[in-house]
Amino acid sequence: NAGVTQTPKFQVLKTGQSMTLQCAQDMNHNSMYWYRQDPGMGLRLIYYSASEGTTDKGEVPNGYNVSRLNKREFSLRLESAAPSQTSVYFCAIFGALTEAFFGQGTRLTVV
Amino acid sequence: QKEVEQDPGPLSVPEGAIVSLNCTYSNSAFQYFMWYRQYSRKGPELLMYTYSSGNKEDGRFTAQVDKSSKYISLFIRDSQPSDSATYLCAMSIGTGTASKLTFGTGTRLQVTL
Numbered sequence: 647n648a649g650v651t652q653t654p655k656f657q658v659l660k661t662g663q664s665m666t667l668q669c670a671q672d673m674n675h676n677s678m679y680w681y682r683q684d685p686g687m688g689l690r691l692i693y694y695s696a697s698e699g700t701t702d703k704g705e706v707p708n709g710y711n712v713s714r715l716n717k718r719e720f721s722l723r724l725e726s727a728a729p730s731q732t733s734v735y736f737c738a739i740f741g742a743l744t745e746a747f748f749g750q751g752t753r754l755t756v757v
Numbered sequence: 758q759k760e761v762e763q764d765p766g767p768l769s770v771p772e773g774a775i776v777s778l779n780c781t782y783s784n785s786a787f788q789y790f791m792w793y794r795q796y797s798r799k800g801p802e803l804l805m806y807t808y809s810s811g812n813k814e815d816g817r818f819t820a821q822v823d824k825s826s827k828y829i830s831l832f833i834r835d836s837q838p839s840d841s842a843t844y845l846c847a848m849s850i851g852t853g854t855a856s857k858l859t860f861g862t863g864t865r866l867q868v869t870l
Contacts, residue, residue: 704856
């Protein structure tokens with residue numbers, strides 16, 4: 647039982663390049679979330695999907711797009727990466743507030 | 758001013774010590790309070806969850822909420838080197854969606870032998 651799987655684990659991009667971060671869950675939860683974590687800023691919500699077919703903006707959505715491909719998969723896309731997007735990205739699923747599972751994270755560096 | 762404030766540490770304590778980790782908040786509407794533990798290069802994991810004011814105990818861990826002071830604490834008794842991690846507080850007004858969850862920045866704890 648993997649829970650929440652993120653790929654890739656590490657990535658270095660040049661400014662202006664694009665990439666997609668993948669997240670897959672095997673826990674059959676409806677809601678999936680993308681966060682970024684930066685020193686001194688804590689976890690900030692980028693986008694979330696309350697159920698298959700729906701997506702909503704979080705606190706810091708600019709520069710990102712998402713796709714809820716099916717119930718299992720929720721991807722985060724950077725169309726034109728910027729150094730300010732250097733961060734650690736986490737995908738999470740919540741059954742309820744007491745039922746939270748995070749992936750292992752993707753460490754992204756934009757140079 | 759951030760809605761949730763948390764001292765980043767690092768906090769270094771000897772094995773066996775009692776650890777106190779704290780968060781303050783400004784939004785009096787918060788009713789649900791959580792503590793997450795995050796090991797280095799891993800995702801956060803939910804450790805404790807409390808509703809409104811009061812204490813909740815789970816093994817060596819005790820979560821305490823003082824809504825009148827807008828202050829929450831996590832106590833770790835008999836701390837172990839395996840407790841070395843970053844501890845994040847989080848809070849929410851309701852339980853309907855995690856989209857309204859507000860996280861603290863985390864306190865890094867080091868328990869030394």
